[in-house]
Amino acid sequence: MSGVSEDERESGDPGTAGGVSRPEDERELRILLERAVPRLPAPEERLRRVRERAARSRRRRRAAGTTAVAVAGLVVAGTLLPGFPRGGPDEGAPPAGPAPTVSATDTGAGRPVRFPDLFDLTLRLPPGWQALAVPGDPELGLVSRGYVASQRVPDLFTPPCPGNPEEDCDPVVALRPGGVLVSLDMKKFAGLHTKTQDPATLHTLTNLSVLCRKLTGTEEYSALLAGPDPAADLGIQVSVCAAGAGASSPILDDVRAMIAGAHYPAPGARPEPSTAPTTHARNNGGTDAHAN
Amino acid sequence: MDPGDGDFEAFVAARGPRLLRMAWLLTGDAHLAEDLLQTTLAKVWPKWHRISGERPEAYVRRALVHTHASWWRRRWRGEVPHREVPDAAASFDAYESVDLAQSLAAAVRSLPVRQRAVVVLRYFEDLSVEDTAATLGCAPGTVKSQSAKALRTLRAALPVPVDGGERGV
Numbered sequence: 001m002s003g004v005s006e007d008e009r010e011s012g013d014p015g016t017a018g019g020v021s022r023p024e025d026e027r028e029l030r031i032l033l034e035r036a037v038p039r040l041p042a043p044e045e046r047l048r049r050v051r052e053r054a055a056r057s058r059r060r061r062r063a064a065g066t067t068a069v070a071v072a073g074l075v076v077a078g079t080l081l082p083g084f085p086r087g088g089p090d091e092g093a094p095p096a097g098p099a100p101t102v103s104a105t106d107t108g109a110g111r112p113v114r115f116p117d118l119f120d121l122t123l124r125l126p127p128g129w130q131a132l133a134v135p136g137d138p139e140l141g142l143v144s145r146g147y148v149a150s151q152r153v154p155d156l157f158t159p160p161c162p163g164n165p166e167e168d169c170d171p172v173v174a175l176r177p178g179g180v181l182v183s184l185d186m187k188k189f190a191g192l193h194t195k196t197q198d199p200a201t202l203h204t205l206t207n208l209s210v211l212c213r214k215l216t217g218t219e220e221y222s223a224l225l226a227g228p229d230p231a232a233d234l235g236i237q238v239s240v241c242a243a244g245a246g247a248s249s250p251i252l253d254d255v256r257a258m259i260a261g262a263h264y265p266a267p268g269a270r271p272e273p274s275t276a277p278t279t280h281a282r283n284n285g286g287t288d289a290h291a292n
Numbered sequence: 293m294d295p296g297d298g299d300f301e302a303f304v305a306a307r308g309p310r311l312l313r314m315a316w317l318l319t320g321d322a323h324l325a326e327d328l329l330q331t332t333l334a335k336v337w338p339k340w341h342r343i344s345g346e347r348p349e350a351y352v353r354r355a356l357v358h359t360h361a362s363w364w365r366r367r368w369r370g371e372v373p374h375r376e377v378p379d380a381a382a383s384f385d386a387y388e389s390v391d392l393a394q395s396l397a398a399a400v401r402s403l404p405v406r407q408r409a410v411v412v413l414r415y416f417e418d419l420s421v422e423d424t425a426a427t428l429g430c431a432p433g434t435v436k437s438q439s440a441k442a443l444r445t446l447r448a449a450l451p452v453p454v455d456g457g458e459r460g461v
Contacts, residue, residue, distance in 0.1 A: 026439075026443070029446065036395075050334045051334075053334035
């Protein structure tokens, strides 16, 4: 491949001016790739291993759904029993997801929910909302995700979706009118901590994502939460899909309040027990998710 | 055996070698490449009856690229792209396939994950700009700009032109 000087690269590189590649470079690269990429042998047991992996993946999805349903049942049962913690001094540590929050009788903010695979991010859910943590699996290429929805989550698990394999499979089939689904994804951004705002701001997206359209959403918003380590440039992308809510609707105010109260445990500390998790975490040196 | 399993086996037999090479180019490692391919096939297999009647190759290719991107996000601690491309060997024979493969792997791995995918799809799989954009779920203009950036990086990193010319740095 023909060379290029630093000056050319920095200013007006003729080879790539305006984002256009030179045909001779493209041709050279095609030839080079074809020559250089090795022809690797296929293991004899490849298909058997593929089937085993597929079966493990199916079992994991089923297990995740079953666990979520079971926890939901326990929490519902708990609200009916005397002594069920309702945000008093003995509330204890936030439950790790999957930990749906059912607190229809609460009048204030809902219970805190912790996402262990997302830096132990803790959110205080609006009353009646539910959360779900879907653990990742590097072997299966599954990323960890968190979900918070204004409607029931566990029974909305579906079999693998068609379309983008990355979306196998989001937990809501269709949003109810006025409902929202909040998705939480760990992502790396260059200069993240210079981009985050306090409080985190919901930005309206002009084009709906494929996922939000599948959920019958009508509008979509995003926000960025800084991670707990300012040096890492790792944060959490918050995507909000809403069905006919409107940017100034109370339900989006709930979302804003929820992400404004997002926080992490202090480094090296166990997830904090708390009556008011956000305040308690800050008192213990916990990290606000809206650094800067 | 599930319905369509025979088709799936035939597909893997026919396209497996090429897909494995594609995975190698994405990962730069033979073991990771096989792992990536098996992971992708494990995702695709349960849906084979739905996709086999259409363009299974395009679907699998897309699954491979997206799975790799997912790994990259997941395993970012273990695989941080080099800001600077590692120095190429001073003495380089384009026909020494091992050296060439190693240099190529290092150069491609130095690219950001999206540019890496663009290089694999456009220049190894020989897809059009439009097909590459459809596979990655982005605009054709993005593919063009990512291609140009990737080529600029690779042009500086790979020391010997394939047609035997001199490198003019």
